[in-house]
Amino acid sequence: MAAPTSPAAASARASAFRSRTGRLALSAAHPADGRGDNATTYKELGLFSWKRRIEDAVIRVEVTASSALEWEEAQRIKHEEVLQSRNLWDNPAKSHETLSALSDAIRAVDHLKDLLYKAEESKLISQLAGMDVINGELFKQAYEVSLDASEFLDRYQMCKLLKGPYDKEGACIIVTAESESVASELWAEKLFGMYASWARRQGCKGGLVEKIVSTSGHIQFAAMEIESEYMFGTLYGEKGVHRMIYSSVDNSGTDKAVSARVDIIPLFLDSPVNLHLEDDDLEISPSPSGCENRSQRNGATVRIQHMPSGVDAQSSGERSYFANKLKAMSRLKAKLLIVARELRVADAKKVEKQAVEEKCNRETRIYTFGPQESVHDLNTGIQLSDLNSVLEGDIEPFIRGRYFQDRDE
Structure with a gap:
């Protein structure tokens, strides 16, 4: 001193x-x-x-x-x-x-x-x-x-x-509405705004932001890349299903629920993902031949699914079909690496579809609207009453709670 x-x-x-x-x-x-x-x-x-x-x-x-x-x-x-x-x-x-x-x-x-x-x-x-x-x-x-x-x-x-093999990498935050209902899409939009606010508070170095909207004009899919170091390790605990519970508007006294899924995948800053996937195991849509002319090919959303595992990834933020295909492939490989690590499978190409579905459907957090507002994080057990503060980006209590929980374990 x-x-x-x-x-x-x-x-x-x-x-x-x-x-x-x-x-x-x-x-x-x-x-x-x-x-x-x-x-x-x-x-x-x-x-x-x-x-x-x-x-x-x-x-x-x-x-x-x-x-x-x-x-x-x-x-x-x-x-x-x-x-x-x-x-x-x-x-x-x-x-x-x-x-x-x-x-x-x-x-x-x-x-x-x-x-x-x-x-x-x-x-x-x-x-x-x-x-x-x-x-x-x-x-x-x-x-x-x-x-x-x-x-x-x-x-x-x-x-x-943060000691994990990918914890030091940047992160790609992906929020997907769990259904095609307007309520689910609005909830996905709210969640994405929560993470965008958190990133601004942290002064993070932002990268690509992309959104896919439905015919109603609301978000079906949104992705944000954060290029700062340690973002994957910091946000990893956010992945999973985030459920919103709210009171019915018809005053029937019943509660309704909608969900959105959050994926956190590493954004490799120094080198590409080193994972080879067989072409026969991949389903790419739309295919290059499916784009009839140049105007359709530019900026087309590309989705790639690894059929043995059911894991998929998509990209729409690049200017060309082929750039989106490369981005979607990179995200797919990153997802497979993380899923294989979670399931303790040595070869990411041998991940089973049923195990992936069980993992993806796991709930992470419940947000309750109404007279008794609350946020309950199922990973750490932390419950907060200031719902608005959380939705404005104050998710640090949950992030820190997971850190110290992992340390104690």
């Missing part, structure tokens, strides 16, 4: 920080704990609450980030020594793995150093609360930095728990 800073040094460094921000200080004269004649004003500004949260975040950064930095530095040195002692061309695959690990360690070291520096600045600003000057804008900035620091540490710690 950093050594205590003298008031004079704190004041000098904070003054330099204020000059960089170009903000004017707000004069005040009240103690840091909120006692005294100006305690009411202090609390009205929210500075006392902010100060406590800043201090909590700083303590966490000093304890957690410091030890993490030491570990990442050790990993960086180890990977550099391995590369120096090895001819990269002797084993290109192993060398690529080591280079990737070295890059991760260097990036983590840079982020953690920056985090510690920002935490120190926030700490200095917080110390000004006990002096003769309090800058509301500076406090707000320090508070926002503390929130960012906590979120970064949450992500860092969770990523360290």
Whole structure:
């Protein structure tokens, strides 16, 4: 933990920080704990609450980030020594793995150093609360930095728990209405919006977004590619059937339910999926000959099914038939790899259709609308009452719950 800073040094460094921000200080004269004649004003500004949260975040950064930095530095040195002692061309695959690990360690070291520096600045600003000057804008900035620091540490710690073979990859989120009813399509649209909101909150690097709508104008199928690392491992627990329960509009007292299926498949960022499939095992629709002219071929939705397993994939977001065919094939192979891993089948091409159907029909979450709104995650057992917040993208409690559940197991 950093050594205590003298008031004079704190004041000098904070003054330099204020000059960089170009903000004017707000004069005040009240103690840091909120006692005294100006305690009411202090609390009205929210500075006392902010100060406590800043201090909590700083303590966490000093304890957690410091030890993490030491570990990442050790990993960086180890990977550099391995590369120096090895001819990269002797084993290109192993060398690529080591280079990737070295890059991760260097990036983590840079982020953690920056985090510690920002935490120190926030700490200095917080110390000004006990002096003769309090800058509301500076406090707000320090508070926002503390929130960012906590979120970064949450992500860092969770990523360290992701040990699966594909967890580091990006992710493709696919939402499909379970029936052709308008209610099911509207529910699929709502779910897709939930994941889009979550991705925006995370600042994820977005890729292709595609939607297939029904004749009623609502979503039957929607896919979104997120190219950021560790997205597959982060979102893997979201796959499955998501059921919505709502009250009947005819006031009969009965509840109705509609469902949508969510698939999470890895988006391989560095290399294509290494899986060979026999042409005789595939059904492609429409076939190239089925597109009568060029205008129909451009942008046509392509669906490919692996007939032995029943697993299928489709693509509609590319500009040409053949580009959509390649995308659909890549998604199909990724799906088969994940299904084989889940079913513990050594050869993805030997996955059985019945086992796949049982796996795909497994419920993940139940969303209940009505007087007693709730969201019940069946994987973790977590139940939340703030349904609107979840549908606006606040699914972090479920994601974290799965992390720690897997760790405990």
